[in-house]
């Protein structure tokens with residue numbers, strides 16, 4: 001038995017990240033139809049757009065799916081109301097205090113999962129009563145923790161201290177890394193980057209191709225003073241770096257960032273001036289596939305990796 005499969009009522013403990021500008025209803029429904037858990041990333045959606053995506057997702061799948069709700073979102077009350085009215089079964093909250101919405105959502109029968117990047121936040125989320133955690137290491141794309149704890153270190157540290165199911169995230173892009181995380185004590189995984197490189201992801205094709213092109217060392221976690229974010233090192237990143245070298249203030253960094261850079265990069269495909277949020281694992285990705293095939297491939301890799309590790313390591317201790 002697997003606690004994530006039971007909690008979400010899905011076939012596999014594979015969850016797709018609710019990535020802004022990349023995770024609309026097409027991706028979420030494709031992942032859910034394949035037996036994983038698809039997530040609509042509501043952080044980049046105006047309230048009416050989220051409604052539209054939930055309705056379309058429900059028409060496209062009869063399987064459970066979720067909505068990711070970043071606490072930073074300006075119109076969060078409207079998103080919560082929509083989620084309740086349209087009976088979304090599962091919500092992943094992130095980037096904020098889990099105390100604020102957990103009980104309210106659960107009172108409406110919604111399963112609540114919170115995303116954390118440290119042991120401290122994991123304990124806080126468990127105390128707030130969430131049903132499960134996404135524990136995300138330094139390797140992850142987009143918004144991230146400040147402490148730089150890697151997934152390899154963070155998962156066992158959190159698992160030792162909490163009593164709720166844990167999904168590992170950050171650096172997970174294959175059945176091999178899924179197996180590694182589960183050996184460390186995770187109950188399942190959340191993958192973002194690999195699903196960006198899917199046919200159904202709403203990311204711009206130029207961004208998808210930039211993800212495929214990126215190699216080890218091509219992403220960096222930056223802007224810790226504002227909201228830490230891992231992105232591809234493009235021209236915009238070079239300008240951030242130059243600002244740091246000049247000793248720029250937080251205000252100057254904020255003004256350089258401006259508004260809407262994530263949309264510009266990931267949705268409109270401006271590879272020079274946009275924010276290209278992706279994880280380190282992008283260095284391992286080399287093809288765009290249908291999301292359902294990704295889910296199946298990851299499960300096959302997982303089973304194969306499990307057999308291989310046993311076959312290869314028959315030594316005496």
Ligand code: NDP
Pocket residue numbers: 020021022023024025026041044045046049052056202267268
């Ligand atoms: P639809 O086929 O209904 O609509 C696609 C829409 O996307 C078109 O209206 C088009 O606007 C718009 N669009 C395409 N490229 C861009 C771009 N580079 N910048 C701004 N808008 C663009 O798609 P869906 O049902 O999948 O989506 C419904 C709504 O959700 C749309 O408004 C879409 O933009 C939005 N969406 C938002 C996401 C997010 O993360 N916020 C993710 C996916 C979709 P036009 O007619 O003016 O060309």
Ligand code: NDP
Pocket residue numbers: 020043044045046047069070071072073074075094095142143258259260261262263
């Ligand atoms: P910016 O402040 O730079 O820009 C806001 C963007 O969000 C614009 O592109 C805007 O679209 C879109 N948007 C959607 N709904 C609203 C709304 N109700 N009010 C204002 N803008 C809205 O933010 P970012 O692009 O960096 O991030 C957007 C959101 O995504 C943030 O609110 C944040 O909560 C969330 N986020 C969450 C992450 C996570 O949880 N891991 C990661 C990154 C961001 P338009 O251009 O069409 O006006």
